Amino acid sequence: MAFHDMPDRGRLLLPGAHDITDRMLAKSKAVVPTVRAELDVAYGPDFYQKIDLYLPKDRALTDLPVLMFFHGGAWRHGFKEWEGFIAPAIIDLPAIYISGNYRLAPESKWPVQLNDVSDALAWVYHNIARFGGNPDRIVWGGHSAGGHLTTMVTLRRNVRDARGLPDDVIKACCPVSGMLDVRIDRFPPGGTREKVALNVLARREDAPDADPLAFTAGNRTPFYVSWGEHDTDDIKSDAAAFLDQMRRERGPVESEIFPGLSHFETNEACGDPNFAWTRKVRAWLRNPPPRG
Secondary structure: OOOOOOOOOOOOOOOOHHHHHHHHHHHHHHHHHHOEEEEEEEOOOOOOOEEEEEEOOOOOOOOEEEEEEEOOOOOOOOOHHHHHHHHHHHHOOOOEEEEEOOOOOOOOOOOHHHHHHHHHHHHHHHHHHHHOEEEEEEEEEEEOHHHHHHHHHHHOHHHHHOOOOOOOOEEEEOOEOOOOOOOHHHOOOOOHHHHHHHHHOOOHHHHHHHOHHHHOOOOOOOEEEEEEEEOOHHHHHHHHHHHHHHOOOOOOEEEEEEEEEEHHHHHHHOOOOOOHHHHHHHHHHHOOOOOO
């Protein structure tokens, strides 16, 4: 997939979301000619199993930290091309910025998305050195569903072990407006959030396997959990429940609410080097907090 062949995934659920994602896409298109980029790098055989690498122009740089970021879209929409606009705020650190895809629902059911994001991480760990990156300096995150997926891989040691990755491969996880509480019984029956969850799950009984709250025990990885003041009510309650559990564990946890921003506006703001999320990520790329 590249900018010219993104499939039609239908309408996004939130009002105004398409206006924002269209702006993000236009910004990303404008970024590509101005940076050094390796687009559509495959980490698997499927059409969606690709990542985009945005690299500092100086090819001699080595030991670079790496930021991986995965798009949102309720697990059924979204593209890595939405997120290329974040690259300039990261690569001038200097660092490597990576925007990733994963297979989407309803064609692909859980845990396909978990496996794809895990496989993308494994590809980066084993290959990033030839682009100047340091595999021991990976920070990641994502927006909405992308925040959920990166959180799940961070919390689930078994999926990292299955790929031969070290336990501390992720130096910090920074979900933005993430779906962090997937307990279906807390959603109103027939409501939007229940429908979204059941769209990605093969069976209702699979919900605990996709729920970050079921895997917080023993976490040692630093987390930076953030959302918008005007985010959706379920995202706010997700964050509250997740933070309540995570703060009982050894891993450092920071949180932040962004004044005046709605759900997709939090994503668009990540391209601003002065935005609080971007400043935090840049600081943690330079010097991540110690594991708990």
